[in-house]
Structures are given as structure tokens and as C-alpha cells.
Amino acid sequence: MENKRDILKNRVVPLDLYRITPRTNCGECGHPTCLAFATQAVVGESTLDACPHMDPGALQPLRERLERQLGHGIGKKRESFEKTLEFLRAQVAPWVTPSNASALGADFSLLEGAVAAMRLPYLDDAVLVTAEDVVSLRERALSPWEKIFLYNYVIGGAVEPSGRWVGMESLPNSVSKIKSLKAHCEEPLAKAFPDDQDALRRAASGLFREVRGGEGEADWIGECTLLPKVHLRLLWWAGEAEEGFPARVKFLFDARVLETLDLESLLFACEQISERLLESQRR
Ligand code: SF4
DSSP states (O other): OOOHHHHHHTOOOHHHHHHHSOOOOOOTTSSSSHHHHHHHHTTTSSOGGGOTTSOHHHHHHHHHHHHHHHHTTOSSSHHHHHHHHHHHHHHHGGGOSHHHHHHHTOEEEEEGGGEEEEEEEETTEEEEEOSSOEEETTOOOOOHHHHHHHHHHHHHOOOOOOSOEEOGGGSTTOHHHHHHHIIIIIHHHHHHSSSOHHHHHHHHBTTBEEOSSOGGGOSEEEEEEEETTEEEEEEEEOOBGGGTBOOEEEEEEETTGGGTSOHHHHHHHHHHHHHHHHHHHHO
């Protein structure tokens, strides 16, 4: 019988899946590119059935191996992310170019030793993306997950935002993520900022700029730039204790955002942003 070590050694890596996708980046799976789909599926964040375009004969043996490895907990652990990162590092070089940098809202430069690099604004930081690594210019430690999502942005490309704001429920295939967004982001924020708009303003300064006259007649609306072509909005309605109405918080996204980032990355970004706001509130 196959033991965990054998399974680890023969684990399915993103390249195995990527090879059997048609590489058309059609987006039907909820990921902007086949590459993003492959990197998410190997860590169990996307179901293999999300892509209807893979050859069933080629997929079946991979499906069985992937089920076994995820069943053994080989998936979301750090080493799996490292494997995915290794794969993305090997793919990224052709995309670190002046023309791609300009299409992504980044700057291109040649570092010492003629290493091609892209300087990419990322929240209130900026990162330097090379085929070697992704590093924060503020010397913040980036998690493997952040690096994967930044590499996916560089490789997958970005579309211009439509300017139309929608809730996650309006994005395709988002049912499973809506609950997480509420539980991990919107509800904790509503609890942390029940009625004090100034407290929210202070916590949000640096990450969000205030928007006046936006959607939903919210009491406060902030917009933040996650990446040059990806913006998020946070809507806040103050609670009214006497009336028994709790505060309410909602994230909004551009209607075309899934053509640039996948849902899992969006959720991850909302969690990071929420954590930053909650941290400022605790201080
Ligand atoms: S559904 Fe996803 S993985 Fe399949 S071809 Fe389209 S983008 Fe690629």
C-alpha cells in the first residue's frame, strides 16, 4: 500500500494539471487563467470539475492521485505552497517585460546582473517581482500565498476595471466564498466598529481613501487599491443600539474583477485587509 512518503514523492503539482488544460484562459472555472486554476486546484481550493475542458482520460489518474494527497493532508501545508511557488517562478520570466509591466500598472527595471524586475504597487506597499522571488519594498515578510497571488497577477494579466461595483454574490460561482467573506471579514468588522465612524476612518487611513456619494447610502465608503487594476470598496452602516440595529459592513468589487483575480485570491485579500483594520482598532 502507498504510504504518505510515496504520495508526497508522486504528488500532483500545478504543472501536471496545467498541461492538460487547453490553456485558453476562458475563465469558466472562476479563475482568470488556466495557470491560476492549476495552482488553486492542487491545494484543494478549486474543484477539478470547475474546468469542463480537460480530457477526462488524462484527468482521471490525476484526480485519483490528488484526492489521495489531499486526503493525507498534503495540500494546504507550507510545502505545497512552496511547490506551487517553485512552479510559478519557473513560468514568470517571459512575463517580466516592459510591455507587460505597463499593461499591469507596474514599472519595469533591470537590476544588478541584468535581472529583469517589475515594481508593483500592492496595497500601501510595493513589491519587486523577479523570477527569483517577490519581495516587499517595505521589507515586510510576504507569505507564500501572497507571492502566489502576485505571481498569478503578473502571469495572468489584468483587464481594465469596468467601474461597476458589485457584491460577491453577483460574481459567478461565489456561493461557497460568500459565507467566508461574511464570517471572516464583514461580521468581525461590523462588531469592531459598531457606531464610531471616526474610529473606522482612523483605522482605514493609509489603506482606504474616502468616497463620497457612492452606493447603497452607506454611512461611510472607502476604496482601496489592492493592485493597480484591482480596487475594492468597503461600505459601512453605523449600528443603532437603541433601535436594535447592529452595524453592517459590505465589500464591493469591480464587476470584471474575476477576469484579473480568482475568487480565492479576492477572499484572501479581503481577509488581509480586514485583519489590518481590526489590528489598528485593537491598538
Ligand atoms: S475553465 Fe479554467 S482551466 Fe479550464 S480552460 Fe477555462 S480558464 Fe482554463
